[in-house]
Amino acid sequence: MNFKVLKSERVYQAYKFDVRQDLIELPNGKTGLYDIVVHSGAVAMLPLDAEGKIHFVRQFRPSTGKPILEIPAGTLEPGEHPEACAQRELREEIGMAPGRLTPLSDFYLAPGYSTERMYLFLAEDLHPETLPADDDEFLKVEKLSMHEAFEAMHSGAIEEAKTMLALFLTRQLLQKRAGEILP
Numbered sequence: 001m002n003f004k005v006l007k008s009e010r011v012y013q014a015y016k017f018d019v020r021q022d023l024i025e026l027p028n029g030k031t032g033l034y035d036i037v038v039h040s041g042a043v044a045m046l047p048l049d050a051e052g053k054i055h056f057v058r059q060f061r062p063s064t065g066k067p068i069l070e071i072p073a074g075t076l077e078p079g080e081h082p083e084a085c086a087q088r089e090l091r092e093e094i095g096m097a098p099g100r101l102t103p104l105s106d107f108y109l110a111p112g113y114s115t116e117r118m119y120l121f122l123a124e125d126l127h128p129e130t131l132p133a134d135d136d137e138f139l140k141v142e143k144l145s146m147h148e149a150f151e152a153m154h155s156g157a158i159e160e161a162k163t164m165l166a167l168f169l170t171r172q173l174l175q176k177r178a179g180e181i182l183p
Contacts, residue, residue, distance in 0.1 A: 001027050010038075016075055017116075039116035042109075043086045044073035045101070046166040047094060047123040053143040055094045055126070056163075060138065069142065069152065070163045073118075082106075082119035090123055091131040094141050099125025104169040109162075118162060122170050146171060 004025040012019040018038040025031055047055040060067045074089035076082065083101055091097050102122040109116045133139065144152060149167055152158045158167075 003027065006031065011035075016040075017114075035113065037110075037114040037116065039075075039114055040078060041076040041082075041117045041119070042073055043076065043082050043089060043119045043121065044071050044162045044166060045086050045090055045098070045121045045123040046071050046104070046163075046170050047090060047096060047098065047126055048170070049096075049126050049143070052145055054146065054149050055096065056142045056144060056149075056158075057093055057139040058142055059140070067140075068160055069158050070160050071166050073162065083121075086119070086121050086123065088131065090126075091129050092133050093137070093139055095128060095130040096123075096126040097129035098123035099127065102173070104166060104173065107165075120162065120166055120169065122166075122173060146174075 002025075005022055006025055007023040008020055010018050010020045016039065020036050020038055022034045022036055023031055024034060049055065055072070056069050057072050058067050058069050072089055072093040074085060074092070076085050086101055087097060100123070102124070104120040104122055106117060106119045108114070109118050146167070149158065150171075153164055153167060158164065
């Protein structure tokens with residue numbers, strides 16, 4: 001399949017992303033105009049404490065019009081390494097620093113319209129260490145066991161994808177560590 005970018009132009013600049021329009025020649029010789037959200041990338045962490053509790057944050061998300069329960073996450077600064085961003089975001093959002101970060105996955109969040117790549121980590125060996133929260137973040141930390149988190153997901157109380165994926169990948173990793181046979 002041959003796709004050729006004929007023209008690419010930034011049409012909007014926002015605080016955390018830009019929007020560009022790409023004119024692309026398609027394999028059939030026709031052209032298509034695509035709006036692309038250009039994003040520097042993000043991290044998300046499933047913080048698991050020594051008691052087996054997951055530290056979630058509840059925060060208002062303007063796009064949903066309501067507060068939602070999710071794992072801590074944040075946007076990569078230009079040139080920032082994902083692990084450094086994960087360390088910083090955990091300290092800002094839940095007041096804890098991880099002694100260990102285990103990569104779970106990295107993936108495109110919405111490749112149909114965005115360049116955003118998310119790096120997902122399991123954060124363990126947590127210890128208190130805070131950084132000031134961002135001025136626009138008002139977060140409430142809530143702790144749930146893995147069982148409670150899966151119940152919340154199945155009941156619809158957890159309704160966003162990065163958190164769901166983190167729960168499944170973490171459960172799989174913990175089962176593997178325990179020597180359980182996985183399909």
